[in-house]
Amino acid sequence: MSLEHDRAYPASAEVEENQPHHMSISQYIATRIPTLKPPMHKAPNPFKLLALLNTQQWLFFLVAFIAWSWDAFDFFTVSLTVEDLAEEFDRSKADITWGITLVLMLRSVGSAIFGILSDRYGRKWPFVANNVLFIILELATGFCDTYESFLGVRALFGIAMGGLYGNAAATALEDCPEAARGIISGMLQQGYAFGYLLAVVFARGLVNTTSHGWRPLFWFGACPPVLIIIFRLCLPETHAYRERKRVREAGHHVGKTFVAEGKVALRKHWLLLAYMVLLMAGFNFMSHGSQDIYPVMLQNQYNFSADAVTVTQVVANLGAMTGGTIVGYCSQIFGRRISIMAMCVVGGALLYPYTFVSDTRIIAPAFFEQFCVQGAWGVVPIHLMELSPGSFRTFVVGTSYQLGNLVSSASSTIEATIGERFPLPPKGDVKRYQYGKVICIFMGCVYAYVIVLALVGPEYLGRKFDVGHDHDMQEAAGRDAMAFAHDEVGPARGQSVDEEKADAAERREK
Known part of the structure; x- marks a missing residue:
């Protein structure tokens, strides 16, 4: 399998990686469609x-x-308890949603802080610290007695939440066999949809079922991270990070080497980093634009009951998890960029039934629309990992994702505001609007934007993650330090200890 895969992708990563440095702009543009x-x-x-x-x-x-x-x-716990929180703190629903907005705004801060810590000190301990913060802040949310304390706690939670994505992607994918990266990427990304389903289930079981009202949901949310911390403590650092750490230590100036890596990455890849933020802005507009006010559309425009809305949302999320896994797998066969573009084209074709079917038959297009949205998203973790500079994978993956989230945080506000310009006949005292038309137009524009960005961007399919293939690291640390990259690190992906020692000896001889 691995030999067949290598033949199928003959040095594709290295060819793409070197294109921007050795081609003129016109030459690079000419390669976008052929590649x-x-x-x-x-x-x-x-x-x-x-x-x-x-x-x-x-x-x-x-x-x-x-x-x-x-x-x-943890993120969706507030979304699912907005009415209860508004009543508790004697505030409007709009005031409570500031708790969500603050989380989105401060995610980028967390991704930068924990990303740098993870790239400098390893994946393990920043991951543990991140989950300790989840425990503290979820418990604190459950004990908030004032609106001001609620906002303060959720703002801090935004920093903690922003720090996890990049670390999780690096932990799951750094040591993953190259041929399996696509399917593992798709499976990992769908943790987001799975988390939403868990939040819906536990909110039904814990909110307003005791005298404590909404608080038990947040108290419960603080419990599983204890088990996650124990789980992570039982595992070592990733092999890829241990290789990199060994190179830094070989230079005897770990901190200086890390700073030098940052300077090299910024000088050589600043344009690529800007591109990744723009790409992730499009992806986040895609998910938020198709999801955030969709329940409002079902209930307000098409008169769905609360149960019908819940069923439709659950089916849509099942479609999301299916699509993310399947398309992530297919991206290993067809490539990252074309997989993303194909999902945007199919998703665009499904927008009309997704937003204009007015009865329960909308469940089918909801399933397949989210199949496409999250299918494209399934490619994201590994695509970002392959694009990122090796020394700063956690920082770049997490920060580009969260900055994109920050840019798109106004999606629901944009759609709701424009939707109110298209009124429908009221139902009793309830004002109704054509939210479906707005979602359809908005998403059409977003899909077109993502297609263009995917087309013009690079792709490093099959890129090696080990430090021996990292030219930036070689420039920052020097060739002498690189000679010790694999020494005393332990077995590589799937290798025995003896095989690893033999490989290390061979590399030193060369």
Whole structure:
């Protein structure tokens, strides 16, 4: 399988990686369409791909998936209790949603802080610290007695939430076998949809079922991170990070080497980093634009009951999880960019039934629309990992994702404001609006934007994550330090200790 995969992608990562540095702008533009051509080889068996992961790699994936799922759970706890919080603090619903907005605004701060810590000191301890903050802040939210304290706690939670995504992606994918990266990326990303489903289920079971009202949901949210911390403490650092750490230590000036890596990355890749933020802005507009006021459209425009809205949302999220996994797998076969673009085209074609079917038959287009939205998202973790400079993967993946989230945080406000310009006949005292028309137009524009960004951007499919293939690290640390990259690190992906020692000896001789 691995040999067949390598033949299918002959040095594709290195060719793409070097294009921007050795081509003029016109030459680079001329390569954008030809490089979309997918490798022509037989689709690998997905179960065989999953079997490529060894026990440790599966454990890395599981701890990252669970943590990302619970991160999403903690985020949606406020969304699902807006009415109860408004009543508790004697505020309007709009005031309570500031608790959500603050989280979105401060995610970028957390991604920068924890991203740098993770790239400098390893994935393990920043991950643990991140989850300790989740415990403290979820408990604190459940004990808030004033609106001001609620906003303060949720603002801090935004910093904690922003710090997890990049670390989770690095933990799950750094040591993942190259051929299995696509499907593992798709599975990891759907932790977000899975977390939402968990939040819906536990909100039904815990909110207003005791004398404490909404608070038990937040108290419960603080419990699983304890188990996640224990899980992570039982695992070592990723092999890829230990290689990098060994190179830094070989230079005897770890801090200086890390700073030098940052300077090299910024000088050589600043344009790529800007591109990644723009791309993630489009992706976040895609998810928020298709999801945030969709329940409002169902209830207000099409008179769905609360139960019908819940069923439609659950089915849509099932479509999201299915799409993310399948398209993530397909991106390993057809390429990252073309997989994203294909989902945007199909998703655009489904916008009309997604927003204009007025009865319960809308469940089908809801499933397939979110299949496309989250199908494209399933490519994101590994695409960002492959684009990111090796020394700053956690920082770049997390920060580009969260800055994109910040840019798109006004999606629901934009759609709701424009929607009110298209009134419908009221139902009793309830004003009704054509939210479906606005979502349809808005999403059409977003899909077009993402298609253009994916088309003009680079793709490093099959890029090696080990430090030996990192030219930036070689420039920052020097060739002498690189000679010790694999020494005393331990077995690589799927290798025995003896095989790793033999490889290390061979590399030193060369």
